[in-house]
Amino acid sequence: MTTDSIQVALVTGKNAVTLEEFPAPQPGKGKAVVDIAYCGICGTDLHAFLSGEPYNPSICGHEWVGSVAAMSSSDNSHNIREGDRVAIGVATACGNCPSCQRGDASHCETVFAGATGMHPNSAPHGGFAPSISFALDRLYTVAPSLSDTQAAILEPVTVAVHAVRRTGIRLGESVVVIGGGPIGLLTLQAAKAAGAGHLTLIEPEPLRRQLGESLGANLLIDPRTENSAEVINAALGQAGADVVFECAGIAATIQTSVDLVRRGGKVSLVGVPNGASEIYGAVWLIKEVNLTSSIAYLNEDFEIAQGLVVDGRIQTETLHTKTVGLRGMQEAFVELANKPAQVKILVDPRID
Ligand SMILES: [Zn+2]
Ligand SMILES: [Zn+2]
Structure with a gap:
Protein backbone atom coordinates (compact mmCIF):
# COMPACT_ATOMS: atom_id res chain seq x y z
CA MET A 1 0.00 0.00 0.00
CA LEU A 154 -26.36 9.42 16.23
CA GLU A 155 -27.33 7.97 12.83
CA PRO A 156 -29.36 5.07 14.28
CA VAL A 157 -30.87 7.49 16.84
CA THR A 158 -32.08 9.51 13.87
CA VAL A 159 -33.71 6.40 12.33
CA ALA A 160 -35.64 5.97 15.59
CA VAL A 161 -36.58 9.67 15.80
CA HIS A 162 -37.87 9.59 12.22
CA ALA A 163 -39.99 6.49 12.89
CA VAL A 164 -41.49 7.94 16.09
CA ARG A 165 -42.25 11.31 14.46
CA ARG A 166 -44.04 9.55 11.60
CA THR A 167 -46.48 7.78 13.97
CA GLY A 168 -47.88 10.97 15.46
CA ILE A 169 -47.74 9.34 18.91
CA ARG A 170 -49.71 11.22 21.62
CA LEU A 171 -48.86 11.96 25.24
CA GLY A 172 -49.57 9.00 27.49
CA GLU A 173 -50.13 6.39 24.78
CA SER A 174 -49.03 2.83 25.54
CA VAL A 175 -46.22 1.56 23.31
CA VAL A 176 -44.92 -1.89 22.42
CA VAL A 177 -41.52 -2.27 20.77
CA ILE A 178 -40.87 -5.63 19.07
CA GLY A 179 -37.11 -6.29 18.95
CA GLY A 180 -34.43 -5.04 21.37
CA GLY A 181 -31.57 -4.47 18.95
CA PRO A 182 -30.04 -1.01 18.58
CA ILE A 183 -32.99 0.39 16.60
CA GLY A 184 -35.56 -1.11 18.99
CA LEU A 185 -33.78 0.21 22.09
CA LEU A 186 -33.44 3.66 20.51
CA THR A 187 -37.08 3.65 19.33
CA LEU A 188 -38.14 2.79 22.88
CA GLN A 189 -36.29 5.84 24.17
CA ALA A 190 -37.51 8.12 21.37
CA ALA A 191 -41.11 7.03 22.05
CA LYS A 192 -40.61 7.81 25.74
CA ALA A 193 -39.18 11.22 24.86
CA ALA A 194 -42.25 11.78 22.65
CA GLY A 195 -44.51 11.24 25.66
CA ALA A 196 -45.30 7.53 25.60
CA GLY A 197 -46.96 6.15 28.72
CA HIS A 198 -46.56 2.42 29.43
CA LEU A 199 -43.64 0.90 27.49
CA THR A 200 -43.28 -2.80 26.65
CA LEU A 201 -40.22 -4.41 25.07
CA ILE A 202 -40.51 -7.85 23.45
CA GLU A 203 -37.08 -9.44 23.05
CA PRO A 204 -35.80 -13.02 23.46
CA GLU A 205 -32.23 -12.14 24.54
CA PRO A 206 -32.01 -11.52 28.34
CA LEU A 207 -29.18 -8.96 28.11
CA ARG A 208 -31.14 -6.89 25.63
CA ARG A 209 -34.24 -7.05 27.84
CA GLN A 210 -32.15 -5.83 30.79
CA LEU A 211 -30.90 -2.94 28.67
CA GLY A 212 -34.51 -2.15 27.75
CA GLU A 213 -35.44 -2.05 31.43
CA SER A 214 -32.55 0.29 32.25
CA LEU A 215 -33.66 2.54 29.38
CA GLY A 216 -37.25 2.89 30.57
CA ALA A 217 -39.29 -0.18 29.58
CA ASN A 218 -42.02 -0.95 32.15
CA LEU A 219 -42.76 -4.46 30.90
CA LEU A 220 -40.34 -6.99 29.43
CA ILE A 221 -41.53 -10.02 27.51
CA ASP A 222 -39.59 -13.08 26.37
CA PRO A 223 -41.58 -14.19 23.30
CA ARG A 224 -40.10 -17.69 23.53
CA THR A 225 -41.74 -18.43 26.85
CA GLU A 226 -44.58 -15.92 27.21
CA ASN A 227 -47.75 -15.12 25.28
CA SER A 228 -47.12 -11.47 24.38
CA ALA A 229 -50.76 -10.53 23.79
CA GLU A 230 -51.94 -12.02 27.09
CA VAL A 231 -49.18 -10.34 29.10
CA ILE A 232 -49.67 -6.96 27.44
CA ASN A 233 -53.47 -6.99 27.71
CA ALA A 234 -53.25 -7.94 31.39
CA ALA A 235 -50.78 -5.12 32.09
CA LEU A 236 -52.76 -2.49 30.17
CA GLY A 237 -56.25 -3.64 31.18
CA GLN A 238 -57.35 -3.38 27.55
CA ALA A 239 -57.10 -5.41 24.34
CA GLY A 240 -53.96 -4.14 22.64
CA ALA A 241 -51.51 -1.28 22.95
CA ASP A 242 -52.02 2.16 21.42
CA VAL A 243 -48.82 2.03 19.33
CA VAL A 244 -46.67 -0.93 18.20
CA PHE A 245 -43.24 -0.51 16.61
CA GLU A 246 -41.92 -3.49 14.62
CA CYS A 247 -38.13 -3.21 15.03
CA ALA A 248 -37.14 -6.87 14.73
CA GLY A 249 -37.13 -6.96 10.94
CA ILE A 250 -38.58 -10.48 10.93
CA ALA A 251 -41.22 -11.42 8.35
CA ALA A 252 -43.47 -13.06 10.97
CA THR A 253 -43.52 -10.10 13.37
CA ILE A 254 -45.24 -7.84 10.81
CA GLN A 255 -48.49 -9.66 11.63
CA THR A 256 -47.57 -9.80 15.33
CA SER A 257 -47.40 -5.99 15.39
CA VAL A 258 -51.04 -5.81 14.25
CA ASP A 259 -52.07 -8.62 16.62
CA LEU A 260 -50.70 -6.59 19.56
CA VAL A 261 -52.24 -3.20 18.71
CA ARG A 262 -55.69 -2.09 19.88
CA ARG A 263 -58.49 -1.44 17.40
CA GLY A 264 -57.81 1.99 15.91
CA GLY A 265 -54.22 1.92 17.14
CA LYS A 266 -51.01 2.73 15.30
CA VAL A 267 -48.48 0.30 13.83
CA SER A 268 -45.07 1.45 12.68
CA LEU A 269 -42.86 -0.78 10.54
CA VAL A 270 -39.21 0.08 11.18
CA GLY A 271 -37.28 -3.21 10.79
CA VAL A 272 -36.51 -4.40 7.27
CA PRO A 273 -37.66 -8.03 6.94
CA ASN A 274 -36.18 -10.62 4.60
CA GLY A 275 -38.64 -11.94 2.05
CA ALA A 276 -42.42 -12.01 2.10
CA SER A 277 -44.66 -11.87 5.17
CA GLU A 278 -47.93 -13.70 5.75
CA ILE A 279 -50.55 -11.26 6.98
CA TYR A 280 -54.22 -11.67 7.85
CA GLY A 281 -55.89 -8.86 5.96
CA ALA A 282 -59.19 -9.24 7.79
CA VAL A 283 -57.47 -8.54 11.13
CA TRP A 284 -55.91 -5.38 9.72
CA LEU A 285 -59.27 -4.23 8.34
CA ILE A 286 -61.29 -5.02 11.44
CA LYS A 287 -58.77 -3.19 13.64
CA GLU A 288 -58.76 -0.11 11.36
CA VAL A 289 -55.02 0.04 11.92
CA ASN A 290 -53.19 3.29 11.24
CA LEU A 291 -50.05 2.07 9.54
CA THR A 292 -46.85 3.98 8.98
CA SER A 293 -43.66 2.58 7.57
CA SER A 294 -40.38 4.37 8.04
CA ILE A 295 -37.02 4.31 6.32
CA ALA A 296 -33.96 6.47 6.97
CA TYR A 297 -34.60 10.12 7.91
CA LEU A 298 -34.87 13.77 6.93
CA ASN A 299 -32.31 16.51 7.43
CA GLU A 300 -34.35 18.00 10.30
CA ASP A 301 -34.42 14.65 12.16
CA PHE A 302 -30.65 14.81 12.77
CA GLU A 303 -30.80 18.01 14.80
CA ILE A 304 -33.70 16.65 16.83
CA ALA A 305 -31.86 13.35 17.42
CA GLN A 306 -28.65 15.05 18.50
CA GLY A 307 -30.59 17.32 20.87
CA LEU A 308 -32.16 14.30 22.57
CA VAL A 309 -28.75 12.67 23.07
CA VAL A 310 -27.18 15.91 24.32
CA ASP A 311 -29.87 16.45 26.96
CA GLY A 312 -29.72 12.79 28.00
CA ARG A 313 -33.24 11.77 27.04
CA ILE A 314 -31.73 9.22 24.65
CA GLN A 315 -28.79 7.14 25.92
ZN1 LIG B 1 -28.12 1.71 9.60
ZN1 LIG C 1 -36.31 16.94 -4.08
Whole structure:
Protein backbone atom coordinates (compact mmCIF):
# COMPACT_ATOMS: atom_id res chain seq x y z
CA MET A 1 0.00 0.00 0.00
CA THR A 2 1.31 3.47 -0.87
CA THR A 3 0.46 6.74 0.89
CA ASP A 4 -1.72 7.52 -2.15
CA SER A 5 -4.07 4.73 -1.19
CA ILE A 6 -6.09 3.58 1.80
CA GLN A 7 -7.37 0.20 2.97
CA VAL A 8 -11.16 -0.01 3.14
CA ALA A 9 -13.27 -2.84 4.54
CA LEU A 10 -16.11 -3.93 2.27
CA VAL A 11 -18.77 -6.61 2.56
CA THR A 12 -17.95 -8.53 -0.62
CA GLY A 13 -20.13 -11.62 -0.42
CA LYS A 14 -21.81 -14.14 1.87
CA ASN A 15 -19.95 -14.16 5.21
CA ALA A 16 -17.10 -12.18 3.66
CA VAL A 17 -15.54 -8.87 4.71
CA THR A 18 -12.39 -8.00 2.79
CA LEU A 19 -9.88 -5.19 2.90
CA GLU A 20 -9.50 -3.48 -0.46
CA GLU A 21 -7.26 -0.70 -1.64
CA PHE A 22 -8.82 2.60 -2.74
CA PRO A 23 -7.17 5.85 -3.90
CA ALA A 24 -6.68 8.24 -0.96
CA PRO A 25 -9.85 10.42 -0.80
CA GLN A 26 -9.57 13.92 -2.28
CA PRO A 27 -11.59 17.04 -1.39
CA GLY A 28 -13.38 17.65 -4.69
CA LYS A 29 -15.80 20.54 -5.12
CA GLY A 30 -18.68 20.23 -2.66
CA LYS A 31 -16.90 17.44 -0.79
CA ALA A 32 -14.80 17.21 2.34
CA VAL A 33 -12.29 14.55 3.31
CA VAL A 34 -13.30 13.22 6.73
CA ASP A 35 -10.91 11.20 8.89
CA ILE A 36 -13.15 8.56 10.45
CA ALA A 37 -13.02 8.10 14.25
CA TYR A 38 -15.70 5.40 14.58
CA CYS A 39 -18.17 3.71 12.27
CA GLY A 40 -20.94 1.55 13.70
CA ILE A 41 -21.94 -1.83 12.28
CA CYS A 42 -25.63 -1.63 11.37
CA GLY A 43 -28.22 -4.38 10.90
CA THR A 44 -28.10 -3.49 7.20
CA ASP A 45 -24.38 -4.30 7.08
CA LEU A 46 -25.04 -7.58 8.88
CA HIS A 47 -27.84 -8.38 6.43
CA ALA A 48 -25.45 -7.80 3.52
CA PHE A 49 -22.89 -10.08 5.21
CA LEU A 50 -25.38 -12.88 5.93
CA SER A 51 -27.34 -12.76 2.67
CA GLY A 52 -24.44 -12.24 0.28
CA GLU A 53 -26.77 -10.04 -1.77
CA PRO A 54 -24.86 -7.35 -3.64
CA TYR A 55 -25.10 -4.07 -1.70
CA ASN A 56 -24.07 -0.69 -3.00
CA PRO A 57 -20.53 -0.31 -1.54
CA SER A 58 -21.28 3.18 -0.20
CA ILE A 59 -24.09 1.79 2.00
CA CYS A 60 -22.10 -0.58 4.22
CA GLY A 61 -20.58 1.67 6.88
CA HIS A 62 -23.17 4.48 7.09
CA GLU A 63 -22.95 5.28 10.82
CA TRP A 64 -19.85 7.36 11.34
CA VAL A 65 -18.25 10.33 13.05
CA GLY A 66 -14.91 11.92 12.27
CA SER A 67 -13.14 15.21 11.66
CA VAL A 68 -12.75 17.26 8.50
CA ALA A 69 -9.17 16.80 7.29
CA ALA A 70 -9.42 18.74 4.03
CA MET A 71 -11.89 20.62 1.87
CA SER A 72 -11.76 22.67 -1.29
CA SER A 73 -10.97 26.36 -0.67
CA SER A 74 -13.90 27.35 -2.89
CA ASP A 75 -16.36 25.66 -0.53
CA ASN A 76 -16.93 28.45 1.97
CA SER A 77 -20.70 28.68 1.67
CA HIS A 78 -21.24 25.72 4.03
CA ASN A 79 -21.03 25.88 7.82
CA ILE A 80 -18.38 23.16 7.89
CA ARG A 81 -14.69 24.05 8.36
CA GLU A 82 -11.47 22.06 8.42
CA GLY A 83 -10.94 20.46 11.83
CA ASP A 84 -14.66 20.32 12.63
CA ARG A 85 -16.00 17.15 14.19
CA VAL A 86 -18.76 15.96 11.86
CA ALA A 87 -21.20 13.09 11.47
CA ILE A 88 -23.00 11.59 8.49
CA GLY A 89 -26.43 13.04 7.71
CA VAL A 90 -28.56 13.79 4.68
CA ALA A 91 -28.98 16.93 2.57
CA THR A 92 -32.00 19.21 2.76
CA ALA A 93 -34.72 18.65 0.16
CA CYS A 94 -33.60 19.64 -3.35
CA GLY A 95 -36.70 21.57 -4.46
CA ASN A 96 -36.39 20.25 -8.01
CA CYS A 97 -37.33 16.57 -8.06
CA PRO A 98 -40.91 15.42 -8.82
CA SER A 99 -41.66 14.89 -5.08
CA CYS A 100 -40.43 18.36 -4.13
CA GLN A 101 -42.33 19.89 -7.05
CA ARG A 102 -45.58 18.30 -5.91
CA GLY A 103 -44.94 19.83 -2.47
CA ASP A 104 -43.82 16.63 -0.72
CA ALA A 105 -40.31 17.65 0.31
CA SER A 106 -40.21 14.95 2.99
CA HIS A 107 -40.02 12.40 0.16
CA CYS A 108 -37.37 14.28 -1.83
CA GLU A 109 -35.88 11.82 -4.31
CA THR A 110 -32.45 13.46 -4.20
CA VAL A 111 -32.27 13.13 -0.40
CA PHE A 112 -33.37 9.50 -0.60
CA ALA A 113 -30.83 8.72 -3.34
CA GLY A 114 -28.15 10.18 -1.03
CA ALA A 115 -29.33 8.19 1.99
CA THR A 116 -29.33 4.94 -0.01
CA GLY A 117 -25.99 5.50 -1.75
CA MET A 118 -27.64 5.86 -5.18
CA HIS A 119 -26.79 9.54 -5.73
CA PRO A 120 -24.16 10.22 -8.44
CA ASN A 121 -22.22 12.14 -5.77
CA SER A 122 -22.07 9.08 -3.44
CA ALA A 123 -18.72 7.99 -2.04
CA PRO A 124 -17.15 4.88 -3.69
CA HIS A 125 -17.04 3.14 -0.28
CA GLY A 126 -18.54 3.44 3.20
CA GLY A 127 -17.14 4.50 6.55
CA PHE A 128 -15.24 1.31 7.36
CA ALA A 129 -12.17 3.22 6.24
CA PRO A 130 -9.55 5.57 7.69
CA SER A 131 -11.01 8.43 5.63
CA ILE A 132 -13.77 9.22 3.15
CA SER A 133 -14.53 11.96 0.65
CA PHE A 134 -18.09 12.98 1.40
CA ALA A 135 -20.70 15.50 0.21
CA LEU A 136 -20.50 18.63 2.40
CA ASP A 137 -24.27 19.07 2.34
CA ARG A 138 -24.62 15.71 4.13
CA LEU A 139 -22.33 16.62 7.05
CA TYR A 140 -23.35 18.29 10.28
CA THR A 141 -21.27 19.40 13.23
CA VAL A 142 -21.25 17.26 16.37
CA ALA A 143 -22.07 18.96 19.68
CA PRO A 144 -18.92 19.44 21.82
CA SER A 145 -20.48 17.67 24.82
CA LEU A 146 -20.79 14.36 22.95
CA SER A 147 -18.00 11.79 22.93
CA ASP A 148 -16.97 10.24 19.61
CA THR A 149 -18.57 6.95 20.60
CA GLN A 150 -21.86 8.69 21.44
CA ALA A 151 -21.70 10.58 18.15
CA ALA A 152 -21.08 7.39 16.16
CA ILE A 153 -24.52 6.21 17.27
CA LEU A 154 -26.36 9.42 16.23
CA GLU A 155 -27.33 7.97 12.83
CA PRO A 156 -29.36 5.07 14.28
CA VAL A 157 -30.87 7.49 16.84
CA THR A 158 -32.08 9.51 13.87
CA VAL A 159 -33.71 6.40 12.33
CA ALA A 160 -35.64 5.97 15.59
CA VAL A 161 -36.58 9.67 15.80
CA HIS A 162 -37.87 9.59 12.22
CA ALA A 163 -39.99 6.49 12.89
CA VAL A 164 -41.49 7.94 16.09
CA ARG A 165 -42.25 11.31 14.46
CA ARG A 166 -44.04 9.55 11.60
CA THR A 167 -46.48 7.78 13.97
CA GLY A 168 -47.88 10.97 15.46
CA ILE A 169 -47.74 9.34 18.91
CA ARG A 170 -49.71 11.22 21.62
CA LEU A 171 -48.86 11.96 25.24
CA GLY A 172 -49.57 9.00 27.49
CA GLU A 173 -50.13 6.39 24.78
CA SER A 174 -49.03 2.83 25.54
CA VAL A 175 -46.22 1.56 23.31
CA VAL A 176 -44.92 -1.89 22.42
CA VAL A 177 -41.52 -2.27 20.77
CA ILE A 178 -40.87 -5.63 19.07
CA GLY A 179 -37.11 -6.29 18.95
CA GLY A 180 -34.43 -5.04 21.37
CA GLY A 181 -31.57 -4.47 18.95
CA PRO A 182 -30.04 -1.01 18.58
CA ILE A 183 -32.99 0.39 16.60
CA GLY A 184 -35.56 -1.11 18.99
CA LEU A 185 -33.78 0.21 22.09
CA LEU A 186 -33.44 3.66 20.51
CA THR A 187 -37.08 3.65 19.33
CA LEU A 188 -38.14 2.79 22.88
CA GLN A 189 -36.29 5.84 24.17
CA ALA A 190 -37.51 8.12 21.37
CA ALA A 191 -41.11 7.03 22.05
CA LYS A 192 -40.61 7.81 25.74
CA ALA A 193 -39.18 11.22 24.86
CA ALA A 194 -42.25 11.78 22.65
CA GLY A 195 -44.51 11.24 25.66
CA ALA A 196 -45.30 7.53 25.60
CA GLY A 197 -46.96 6.15 28.72
CA HIS A 198 -46.56 2.42 29.43
CA LEU A 199 -43.64 0.90 27.49
CA THR A 200 -43.28 -2.80 26.65
CA LEU A 201 -40.22 -4.41 25.07
CA ILE A 202 -40.51 -7.85 23.45
CA GLU A 203 -37.08 -9.44 23.05
CA PRO A 204 -35.80 -13.02 23.46
CA GLU A 205 -32.23 -12.14 24.54
CA PRO A 206 -32.01 -11.52 28.34
CA LEU A 207 -29.18 -8.96 28.11
CA ARG A 208 -31.14 -6.89 25.63
CA ARG A 209 -34.24 -7.05 27.84
CA GLN A 210 -32.15 -5.83 30.79
CA LEU A 211 -30.90 -2.94 28.67
CA GLY A 212 -34.51 -2.15 27.75
CA GLU A 213 -35.44 -2.05 31.43
CA SER A 214 -32.55 0.29 32.25
CA LEU A 215 -33.66 2.54 29.38
CA GLY A 216 -37.25 2.89 30.57
CA ALA A 217 -39.29 -0.18 29.58
CA ASN A 218 -42.02 -0.95 32.15
CA LEU A 219 -42.76 -4.46 30.90
CA LEU A 220 -40.34 -6.99 29.43
CA ILE A 221 -41.53 -10.02 27.51
CA ASP A 222 -39.59 -13.08 26.37
CA PRO A 223 -41.58 -14.19 23.30
CA ARG A 224 -40.10 -17.69 23.53
CA THR A 225 -41.74 -18.43 26.85
CA GLU A 226 -44.58 -15.92 27.21
CA ASN A 227 -47.75 -15.12 25.28
CA SER A 228 -47.12 -11.47 24.38
CA ALA A 229 -50.76 -10.53 23.79
CA GLU A 230 -51.94 -12.02 27.09
CA VAL A 231 -49.18 -10.34 29.10
CA ILE A 232 -49.67 -6.96 27.44
CA ASN A 233 -53.47 -6.99 27.71
CA ALA A 234 -53.25 -7.94 31.39
CA ALA A 235 -50.78 -5.12 32.09
CA LEU A 236 -52.76 -2.49 30.17
CA GLY A 237 -56.25 -3.64 31.18
CA GLN A 238 -57.35 -3.38 27.55
CA ALA A 239 -57.10 -5.41 24.34
CA GLY A 240 -53.96 -4.14 22.64
CA ALA A 241 -51.51 -1.28 22.95
CA ASP A 242 -52.02 2.16 21.42
CA VAL A 243 -48.82 2.03 19.33
CA VAL A 244 -46.67 -0.93 18.20
CA PHE A 245 -43.24 -0.51 16.61
CA GLU A 246 -41.92 -3.49 14.62
CA CYS A 247 -38.13 -3.21 15.03
CA ALA A 248 -37.14 -6.87 14.73
CA GLY A 249 -37.13 -6.96 10.94
CA ILE A 250 -38.58 -10.48 10.93
CA ALA A 251 -41.22 -11.42 8.35
CA ALA A 252 -43.47 -13.06 10.97
CA THR A 253 -43.52 -10.10 13.37
CA ILE A 254 -45.24 -7.84 10.81
CA GLN A 255 -48.49 -9.66 11.63
CA THR A 256 -47.57 -9.80 15.33
CA SER A 257 -47.40 -5.99 15.39
CA VAL A 258 -51.04 -5.81 14.25
CA ASP A 259 -52.07 -8.62 16.62
CA LEU A 260 -50.70 -6.59 19.56
CA VAL A 261 -52.24 -3.20 18.71
CA ARG A 262 -55.69 -2.09 19.88
CA ARG A 263 -58.49 -1.44 17.40
CA GLY A 264 -57.81 1.99 15.91
CA GLY A 265 -54.22 1.92 17.14
CA LYS A 266 -51.01 2.73 15.30
CA VAL A 267 -48.48 0.30 13.83
CA SER A 268 -45.07 1.45 12.68
CA LEU A 269 -42.86 -0.78 10.54
CA VAL A 270 -39.21 0.08 11.18
CA GLY A 271 -37.28 -3.21 10.79
CA VAL A 272 -36.51 -4.40 7.27
CA PRO A 273 -37.66 -8.03 6.94
CA ASN A 274 -36.18 -10.62 4.60
CA GLY A 275 -38.64 -11.94 2.05
CA ALA A 276 -42.42 -12.01 2.10
CA SER A 277 -44.66 -11.87 5.17
CA GLU A 278 -47.93 -13.70 5.75
CA ILE A 279 -50.55 -11.26 6.98
CA TYR A 280 -54.22 -11.67 7.85
CA GLY A 281 -55.89 -8.86 5.96
CA ALA A 282 -59.19 -9.24 7.79
CA VAL A 283 -57.47 -8.54 11.13
CA TRP A 284 -55.91 -5.38 9.72
CA LEU A 285 -59.27 -4.23 8.34
CA ILE A 286 -61.29 -5.02 11.44
CA LYS A 287 -58.77 -3.19 13.64
CA GLU A 288 -58.76 -0.11 11.36
CA VAL A 289 -55.02 0.04 11.92
CA ASN A 290 -53.19 3.29 11.24
CA LEU A 291 -50.05 2.07 9.54
CA THR A 292 -46.85 3.98 8.98
CA SER A 293 -43.66 2.58 7.57
CA SER A 294 -40.38 4.37 8.04
CA ILE A 295 -37.02 4.31 6.32
CA ALA A 296 -33.96 6.47 6.97
CA TYR A 297 -34.60 10.12 7.91
CA LEU A 298 -34.87 13.77 6.93
CA ASN A 299 -32.31 16.51 7.43
CA GLU A 300 -34.35 18.00 10.30
CA ASP A 301 -34.42 14.65 12.16
CA PHE A 302 -30.65 14.81 12.77
CA GLU A 303 -30.80 18.01 14.80
CA ILE A 304 -33.70 16.65 16.83
CA ALA A 305 -31.86 13.35 17.42
CA GLN A 306 -28.65 15.05 18.50
CA GLY A 307 -30.59 17.32 20.87
CA LEU A 308 -32.16 14.30 22.57
CA VAL A 309 -28.75 12.67 23.07
CA VAL A 310 -27.18 15.91 24.32
CA ASP A 311 -29.87 16.45 26.96
CA GLY A 312 -29.72 12.79 28.00
CA ARG A 313 -33.24 11.77 27.04
CA ILE A 314 -31.73 9.22 24.65
CA GLN A 315 -28.79 7.14 25.92
CA THR A 316 -26.41 5.69 23.35
CA GLU A 317 -23.37 4.61 25.43
CA THR A 318 -25.15 1.64 26.96
CA LEU A 319 -25.74 0.21 23.48
CA HIS A 320 -22.02 0.27 22.66
CA THR A 321 -20.75 -3.19 23.62
CA LYS A 322 -17.49 -3.58 21.68
CA THR A 323 -14.90 -1.80 19.52
CA VAL A 324 -12.84 -3.48 16.80
CA GLY A 325 -10.38 -2.41 14.10
CA LEU A 326 -10.91 -2.99 10.37
CA ARG A 327 -9.18 -6.37 10.64
CA GLY A 328 -11.51 -7.42 13.44
CA MET A 329 -14.65 -6.86 11.39
CA GLN A 330 -15.03 -10.37 9.99
CA GLU A 331 -15.09 -11.76 13.53
CA ALA A 332 -17.37 -8.93 14.70
CA PHE A 333 -19.96 -9.76 12.04
CA VAL A 334 -19.89 -13.44 13.02
CA GLU A 335 -20.32 -12.44 16.66
CA LEU A 336 -23.26 -10.16 15.88
CA ALA A 337 -24.90 -12.95 13.89
CA ASN A 338 -24.45 -15.59 16.62
CA LYS A 339 -24.38 -13.74 19.94
CA PRO A 340 -27.24 -11.31 20.35
CA ALA A 341 -25.58 -10.17 23.60
CA GLN A 342 -23.59 -7.86 21.36
CA VAL A 343 -25.67 -4.77 20.63
CA LYS A 344 -23.65 -2.06 18.85
CA ILE A 345 -20.12 -2.82 17.69
CA LEU A 346 -18.11 0.23 16.63
CA VAL A 347 -15.24 0.00 14.17
CA ASP A 348 -12.22 2.19 14.92
CA PRO A 349 -10.09 2.33 11.74
CA ARG A 350 -7.20 3.80 13.74
CA ILE A 351 -6.55 0.53 15.59
CA ASP A 352 -5.24 -2.67 14.02
ZN1 LIG B 1 -28.12 1.71 9.60
ZN1 LIG C 1 -36.31 16.94 -4.08
